[in-house]
Amino acid sequence: MIDIYNLSKSYNGVSVLNLERVEIPKGQSFGLVGNNGAGKTTLFSSLLDLIQPTTGYIKNGGYKVNESEEWKTHTASFIDETFLIGYLTPEEYFYFIGDLRGQNKADVDGLLSGFEDFFNDEILGKRKYLRDLSKGNQKKVGIVATLIGNPDVIILDEPFANLDPTTQIRLKGIIKELATNKDVTVLVSSHDLQHVTEVCERIVVLEKGEQVKDIMTSPETLKELENYFSGTIV
Amino acid sequence: MIKQFLNLEWKSFFRSASFQVNLVLKILMGFGALWMCASFAIMGGGIFFILEKSDLEPLKTVNQFMLYYVVFDLLFRYFLQKMPIINIKPMLLMPFNKSKIVKFALGKTALSFFNWMHAFFFIPFSVVLLSHGYNPVGVITWHFGMMALIYMNNFINVFLNDETVFVVIFGLLFTGLGGLQYYGYFDITVYTAPFFQGLYEQPLVAVLPVILLVVMLYAAFKYFKKRLYLDAGLAKKTETATTEHMDWLNRFGKLSVFLKNDIKLILRNKRSKMTIFMSIMFLFYGLLFFTNAVEVYKGPIWRMFAAVFVTGGFLFNFGQFVPSWDSAYYPLMMTQNIRYKEYLRSKWWLVVIATGVSTILCIPYLYFGWEVLAAIFVGAIFNMGFNSHLVLLGGAYIKTPIDLSSGKKAFGDKSSFNIKTLLISLPKMLGPMLLYVIGHYTLGPVFGFALVALAGVAGFAFRDKVFDMIIKIYKTEKYKTLNAYKQNN
Numbered sequence: 001m002i003d004i005y006n007l008s009k010s011y012n013g014v015s016v017l018n019l020e021r022v023e024i025p026k027g028q029s030f031g032l033v034g035n036n037g038a039g040k041t042t043l044f045s046s047l048l049d050l051i052q053p054t055t056g057y058i059k060n061g062g063y064k065v066n067e068s069e070e071w072k073t074h075t076a077s078f079i080d081e082t083f084l085i086g087y088l089t090p091e092e093y094f095y096f097i098g099d100l101r102g103q104n105k106a107d108v109d110g111l112l113s114g115f116e117d118f119f120n121d122e123i124l125g126k127r128k129y130l131r132d133l134s135k136g137n138q139k140k141v142g143i144v145a146t147l148i149g150n151p152d153v154i155i156l157d158e159p160f161a162n163l164d165p166t167t168q169i170r171l172k173g174i175i176k177e178l179a180t181n182k183d184v185t186v187l188v189s190s191h192d193l194q195h196v197t198e199v200c201e202r203i204v205v206l207e208k209g210e211q212v213k214d215i216m217t218s219p220e221t222l223k224e225l226e227n228y229f230s231g232t233i234v
Numbered sequence: 235m236i237k238q239f240l241n242l243e244w245k246s247f248f249r250s251a252s253f254q255v256n257l258v259l260k261i262l263m264g265f266g267a268l269w270m271c272a273s274f275a276i277m278g279g280g281i282f283f284i285l286e287k288s289d290l291e292p293l294k295t296v297n298q299f300m301l302y303y304v305v306f307d308l309l310f311r312y313f314l315q316k317m318p319i320i321n322i323k324p325m326l327l328m329p330f331n332k333s334k335i336v337k338f339a340l341g342k343t344a345l346s347f348f349n350w351m352h353a354f355f356f357i358p359f360s361v362v363l364l365s366h367g368y369n370p371v372g373v374i375t376w377h378f379g380m381m382a383l384i385y386m387n388n389f390i391n392v393f394l395n396d397e398t399v400f401v402v403i404f405g406l407l408f409t410g411l412g413g414l415q416y417y418g419y420f421d422i423t424v425y426t427a428p429f430f431q432g433l434y435e436q437p438l439v440a441v442l443p444v445i446l447l448v449v450m451l452y453a454a455f456k457y458f459k460k461r462l463y464l465d466a467g468l469a470k471k472t473e474t475a476t477t478e479h480m481d482w483l484n485r486f487g488k489l490s491v492f493l494k495n496d497i498k499l500i501l502r503n504k505r506s507k508m509t510i511f512m513s514i515m516f517l518f519y520g521l522l523f524f525t526n527a528v529e530v531y532k533g534p535i536w537r538m539f540a541a542v543f544v545t546g547g548f549l550f551n552f553g554q555f556v557p558s559w560d561s562a563y564y565p566l567m568m569t570q571n572i573r574y575k576e577y578l579r580s581k582w583w584l585v586v587i588a589t590g591v592s593t594i595l596c597i598p599y600l601y602f603g604w605e606v607l608a609a610i611f612v613g614a615i616f617n618m619g620f621n622s623h624l625v626l627l628g629g630a631y632i633k634t635p636i637d638l639s640s641g642k643k644a645f646g647d648k649s650s651f652n653i654k655t656l657l658i659s660l661p662k663m664l665g666p667m668l669l670y671v672i673g674h675y676t677l678g679p680v681f682g683f684a685l686v687a688l689a690g691v692a693g694f695a696f697r698d699k700v701f702d703m704i705i706k707i708y709k710t711e712k713y714k715t716l717n718a719y720k721q722n723n
Contacts, residue, residue: 050568069571079565082562
């Protein structure tokens with residue numbers, strides 16, 4: 001589904017990302033792990049054509065992301081709060097995204113009804129604009145909005161950060177469910193090794209922009225990752 | 235300490251993403267400022283002799299109108315003087331007291347051009363007074379009294395930043411008073427002139443403005459110091475949200491998605507709400523021209539200028555900053571399945587509809603003759619057909635992010651209209667003026683109107699071409715724009 005060819009990004013001659021070839025097949029749940037500055041957000045941003053790679057290119061669903069805009073029809077993403085429109089209420093925001101993705105109000109309402117637990121009664125019908133919600137609640141809105149219109153590719157940057165424990169557990173449930181759907185490719189980055197090993201079939205570790213590990217998740221994966229990261233820190 | 239603050243200011247200016255644009259505009263503003271200084275100085279040096287020639291006692295006459303001078307200064311500041319913006323939150327926990335932060339912010343306003351430009355009027359005027367044998371002590375106390383009043387305005391303006399309603403009432407009140415005086419019904423200056431004259435005749439009176447200034451300064455200081463808390467002045471104001479469906483917009487089909495969003499954008503954010511207010515103010519601007527009240531604005535050319543101006547308030551204030559209005563969530567727009575064309579067309583319709591509404595509101599100008607109304611209609615056509623594209627084109631290059639929720643900063647800059655806007659707007663008015671002049675002085679006014687209208691209609695024909703151009707710019711500038719919008723100043 002997603003193919004990365006010789007992708008590199010450098011700022012003033014300093015390389016921050018350098019990936020020779022990464023292939024993410026359709027339906028895979030893909031986890032991206034790495035310390036700060038490893039290049040996770042850079043990778044996701046180039047995947048979404050928000051930054052221009054220095055060399056190489058990315059194909060999403062067969063389309064080069066920097067040449068065609070076709071990939072936008074099947075890709076949904078939430079990177080940070082710049083993906084939210086602050087002056088809308090959560091409902092209006094969902095309907096707006098729905099409109100852009102060809103979903104009518106009833107479709108969106110149908111989808112939202114499945115997330116009542118996740119929203120914990122703090123989002124819908126609260127007569128608040130998105131800008132006035134807490135960081136955690138904003139994140140919930142952003143994540144659920146990516147599910148509107150049944151996209152084939154879902155990209156979430158640090159979805160677990162800023163969420164309370166209950167929500168983290170519920171979010172894991174949501175991502176796991178997506179992962180079982182063989183039509184949906186999920187890309188998640190995280191600092192939380194345990195969460196990411198739980199929800200992802202495959203984990204790639206980045207360090208200073210280079211791919212250092214590419215693991216198909218197994219019961220030993222968490223241990224392996226913990227060993228790796230404690231080794232790099234010491 | 236001050237050195238560090240200055241250092242931060244310096245860096246924030248030179249390291250901002252829109253630095254080059256800023257620099258060019260600063261230079262242009264610099265020329266504007268020079269021009270202002272020169273005209274103030276000429277006025278200050280010359281007004282004495284002009285008044286003397288007309289057999290008026292110069293100082294007394296100046297004092298009579300001083301009230302309007304001071305009031306106009308205040309209104310002028312409200313619209314053009316920017317409030318100092320310091321990023322305050324990170325400063326709060328630093329090991330120095332809050333008074334320093336406030337002092338620096340207020341001190342910065344005191345150095346503003348809007349204060350010392352008045353010196354270019356008062357100093358030459360005072361010098362001329364002295365050379366004509368006026369009592370030196372009196373002239374000096376008068377001079378200091380006046381400067382104290384000007385500085386008082388500076389600090390009043392700091393408070394006013396939030397109080398648009400008050401400014402409107404204040405402005406209307408004095409416009410009314412001016413009108414009453416002009417037609418000889420009631421003369422407020424009879425009551426205020428003695429005070430200004432007193433600054434000269436009774437040196438002790440000058441103590442009054444100085445005391446007022448100190449009180450104002452103290453109040454401004456207290457006001458901001460009290461507000462330096464996360465849940466007070468620095469807090470975001472939470473409003474109760476209203477949900478609007480605006481189903482009546484559905485007739486615009488796919489465009490309606492964006493139109494609805496744009497209308498919400500305008501109605502729910504302070505910065506953008508100001509554009510509506512400013513557009514209404516622009517409507518009244520025509521009075522200056524069509525009434526022939528201002529000598530230099532007489533003549534048919536200025537009529538065309540005014541027509542473009544009054545109908546184009548929204549166009550200039552809003553259209554200019556597309557797509558910056560969406561800067562806060564530009565990455566979202568860039569990753570969603572959005573056709574640029576629909577996005578642009580929605581903004582274009584918004585501008586055109588607003589221009590139409592302004593035109594209808596301008597119909598009362600018919601009172602000043604059919605030529606005025608014709609100019610307004612023709613100006614509107616030009617705005618819709620030609621300028622609407624031009625502003626969108628210009629906007630594509632303006633990469634200054636707009637902080638919609640400017641409540642985050644205690645000294646937030648809420649006015650969407652500033653010198654920058656004005657400078658970019660000027661060329662859009664010179665075009666129709668030139669066309670009209672060509673027509674007017676060859677075959678007469680009707681031909682002039684026809685030329686301008688024709689240019690406007692021709693503009694419509696090129697709509698899709700221009701849109702394609704803008705889309706191309708959006709695409710090539712995409713990464714730069716995204717990067718610039720990341721900055722929040």
